[in-house]
Amino acid sequence: MTRAILKRLISMLLSLLAASLAIFVMLQAVPGHPADFMLGLNAQPDTIAALNAELGLEGTLRERYLDWVGGMLRGDFGTSYTYRVPVAGLIADRIWVSAPLAVYALVLTLLVAIPAGLLAASRRGRASDWGVMGVTQLGIAVPNFWFAMLLVLLFAVKLRWVSAGGFPGWSDPAQAIKALTLPAIALALPQASILARVLRGALIDTLEQDYMRTARAKGLSRRATVVRHGLRNAAIPMLTILGLQFSFLLAGAIIIEKVFFLPGLGQLIFQGITQRDLIVVQSVTMLLVFAVIAVTFAVELAYTLADPRLRRA
Incomplete structure (x- = not known):
């Protein structure tokens, strides 16, 4: 190992x-x-x-x-050509928008995908299963930036529950979370749809195993069998998907930040491109690549620890 x-x-x-x-x-x-x-x-x-x-x-x-x-x-990313300040400072200011947004979207993804996947797998072939599969197929097909514009039109323009964009800062955490909610929902929609379908398939395969039938024969209810044994075993293939999804959340956040006028890393990259501030663009891009590769490494490590067959390999 x-x-x-x-x-x-x-x-x-x-x-x-x-x-x-x-x-x-x-x-x-x-x-x-x-x-x-x-x-x-x-x-x-x-x-x-x-x-x-x-x-x-x-x-x-x-x-x-x-x-x-x-x-x-050495932690020195150079000096911005445009702002004439250290790039590390620019990144530090904006990462407090992009990182919470990605984490928020990942939490929403799990909160939606796990119940949906459990429902679809436990009611395989029924109306609820078809409903979940239909909604998730739509969620995969709809581009997140288009969905983001629909959210702005509905909740900001029509209902006026939230502002159309901007970020007030973390001095007021409630307002900050409120400002990140619509972007996080827009990011989470396709990822939750993918994860729910993956979980459904993994649970269906798990429920057909002999040890699952043995658990039911010992008196465990179907619900307890799915939650205690099925979900635990189905979580192993989910780890790989979660690692990939975090990468997609980081990449997708660049576009979503532009839609919602969020002062994050995506906005910084756009400004660097338009102003030919190459040191900013290459440093932020490298930071995102590092985050993706580091998360992928962590997921592979967790996969190895979770699967006894890989630990013995």
């Missing part, structure tokens, strides 16, 4: 290295230069050279890549 964990850790580090190189190279290939954007096309060569020296853009690609990676390992 220790050997398997070590192999996964090495694979994670190699993935991070490859991702950092790919992100850096692709962004450097984007047409245009930050100095041209900041100073204009008619700027003098000596002014451009001075700005390049100030921003650390005068070295070769290899030198700049090594400086960037080395800085990240």
Whole structure:
């Protein structure tokens, strides 16, 4: 087991290295230069050279890549070309929007998916099963940004229960959670639909096992059998799906933050792209990649610990 964990850790580090190189190279290939954007096309060569020296853009690609990676390992993500402040500070300010939003959406996903999956599996072939499958199919098909706009139209414009966007900060936690509720619902809809269908399939397979029939023969009710034994065993394949879903929540939050005008990492990436602030874009993107790979590693580790067959491998 220790050997398997070590192999996964090495694979994670190699993935991070490859991702950092790919992100850096692709962004450097984007047409245009930050100095041209900041100073204009008619700027003098000596002014451009001075700005390049100030921003650390005068070295070769290899030198700049090594400086960037080395800085990240020390916690220094560089200085924003536009804001002229450390990128780490910009990320720290905005991660308190994006991270709670992703966690909130994941909690909503579990709160919806587990009861729906249990209901569909325990009433297989009945009207409630067909109802759950139909609703989840619709939830998968509808794009979350379109669903987000429908939520804004209904709850913000028509009913006026919440504001159409913005974030008041965490000085008032109740208002902050209220501001994140519609974005979290929009993010959770497709993920809850997928997870409910996966849970239903896993539970149906589990309920057909011999040990489940033995539990029923010993006098356990169907409900107790499903909850005590079925859900526990069906949770193993769910772990993999949850890891993937967290990745989708992080990626989807970039679009959803734009719809709801949330000052999160997604908004920061959009601003960096439009302003040619490459150091911001590549640092935030690398941070998101790290989060996805780290969560995937944690899920694989949990999967190994939860499955006795993998622990013995």
